[in-house]
Amino acid sequence: MLAGKRILLVISGGIAAYKSLDLIRRLRERGASVRCVLTRAAKEFVTPLAVETLSRERAYDELFDLTAEHEIGHIRLARDCDIVVVAPATANILAGMAQGFAGDLATTVLLATDRPVLAAPAMNYVMWANPATVANIETLRLRGVSFVGPETGELAEGETGAGRMSEPLAIVDAIEKRLSVDAPLSGTRAIVTSGPTYEPIDPVRYIANRSSGKQGHAIATALAALGAETTLVSGPTRLADPPGCRVVHVETAQQMLAASLSALPADVAVCAAAVADWRPAHPGNAKLKKTEGGVPPGIALAENPDILATLSRHAQRPRLVVGFAAETENLLAHAAAKRQRKGCDWIVANDVGEGTGTFGGDCNRVHVIDGAGTESWDPMGKDEVARRLARRIAAAIAGAA
Ligand code: C5P
Numbered sequence: 074m075l076a077g078k079r080i081l082l083v084i085s086g087g088i089a090a091y092k093s094l095d096l097i098r099r100l101r102e103r104g105a106s107v108r109c110v111l112t113r114a115a116k117e118f119v120t121p122l123a124v125e126t127l128s129r130e131r132a133y134d135e136l137f138d139l140t141a142e143h144e145i146g147h148i149r150l151a152r153d154c155d156i157v158v159v160a161p162a163t164a165n166i167l168a169g170m171a172q173g174f175a176g177d178l179a180t181t182v183l184l185a186t187d188r189p190v191l192a193a194p195a196m197n198y199v200m201w202a203n204p205a206t207v208a209n210i211e212t213l214r215l216r217g218v219s220f221v222g223p224e225t226g227e228l229a230e231g232e233t234g235a236g237r238m239s240e241p242l243a244i245v246d247a248i249e250k251r252l253s254v255d256a257p258l259s260g261t262r263a264i265v266t267s268g269p270t271y272e273p274i275d276p277v278r279y280i281a282n283r284s285s286g287k288q289g290h291a292i293a294t295a296l297a298a299l300g301a302e303t304t305l306v307s308g309p310t311r312l313a314d315p316p317g318c319r320v321v322h323v324e325t326a327q328q329m330l331a332a333s334l335s336a337l338p339a340d341v342a343v344c345a346a347a348v349a350d351w352r353p354a355h356p357g358n359a360k361l362k363k364t365e366g367g368v369p370p371g372i373a374l375a376e377n378p379d380i381l382a383t384l385s386r387h388a389q390r391p392r393l394v395v396g397f398a399a400e401t402e403n404l405l406a407h408a409a410a411k412r413q414r415k416g417c418d419w420i421v422a423n424d425v426g427e428g429t430g431t432f433g434g435d436c437n438r439v440h441v442i443d444g445a446g447t448e449s450w451d452p453m454g455k456d457e458v459a460r461r462l463a464r465r466i467a468a469a470i471a472g473a474a
Pocket residue numbers: 266326344345346347348349350377378379380381382395396397398399411
């Protein structure tokens with residue numbers, strides 16, 4: 074269940090930090106990858122070298138470490154994972170989390186993450202019982218943070234009470250449990266098409282469009298984050314391969330169709346790619362030559378396959394097929410007609426008219442059209458559109474099961 078999962082382990086400064094080394098080992102044994110962030114105090118208890126040796130990844134500790142910022146920014150660090158685990162979680166870091174402090178890398182990452190957070194508190198029993206800590210835990214629980222432990226037993230100072238960090242195996246179990254709650258699409262397969270297609274005119278020229286792939290890539294990321302085994306069929310983009318997906322890179326519509334069909338069977342298909350409707354019918358094997366004063370060549374076009382319509386009518390049709398409609402006018406009417414024509418279940422309509430900044434931008438305003446009607450969403454980031462759409466997909470799949 075943890076195989077392939079990416080865990081960001083925040084180690085804060087308590088004596089229980091020595092158990093975090095064993096936790097790293099246990100998580101890796103189960104096939105998870107572990108990347109660690111250490112607070113300044115944590116380094117008094119465990120060394121970055123020990124953490125790096127066990128995790129086989131660089132250990133991160135300083136917010137303003139320029140090399141780290143260059144290699145991987147703190148925002149990416151906060152999000153390139155399936156779960157953030159704080160173990161041990163001292164009273165101090167829990168207070169920082171509850172207050173939203175971002176004074177060091179650990180708290181910054183915790184403030185910047187959009188992943189589930191699990192904390193394993195460890196502190197003296199009087200500190201654990203202090204109303205300040207009790208209130209902080211309550212605040213964090215309400216915000217969705219989950220907790221494992223602390224256990225009651227002998228504490229490091231020789232006193233007995235509640236405050237001992239849970240054992241590594243109990244933390245591993247809690248991580249598995251939390252991930253399964255957050256993975257409503259686990260056991261399902263998804264296909265996402267994204268980006269533009271390039272249709273060759275000759276070996277150097279092609280017909281393309283302005284799609285950045287941002288929305289499609291974000292949807293693949295969001296579906297994978299909910300546990301779907303996701304194949305992203307991507308046209309040429311400038312984007313990095315999203316985490317947790319199998320990515321098939323293609324150039325033409327015909328290649329995109331072939332790659333999408335080979336990813337069947339699937340439970341869900343989301344066609345977010347801006348597929349060229351036509352391709353040059355007879356792409357040249359050699360570069361077309363310009364002749365002085367000659368007549369410019371005409372390019373005969375052939376129709377491309379429609380991937381969305383093909384998947385919608387396929388014998389192995391996914392249970393849910395979602396298309397996109399980028400329109401510049403009569404958005405809703407055109408999109409609703411497209412849903413019928415293509416045979417898909419939902420159409421996500423977005424206005425790409427001049428001035429909307431949708432193409433290549435980070436924001437999107439969409440309307441989701443299904444058999445029941447139209448749901449208009451407020452303008453929001455493409456990542457947020459993707460997460461909402463993925464949750465809507467998960468609910469539909471669960472409802473149909
Ligand atoms: O017909 P139109 O291109 O506007 O339809 C857009 C929807 O159809 C998008 O979901 C797009 O990914 C999909 N499509 C496709 N194959 C094509 C053309 C469009 O999958 N050849």
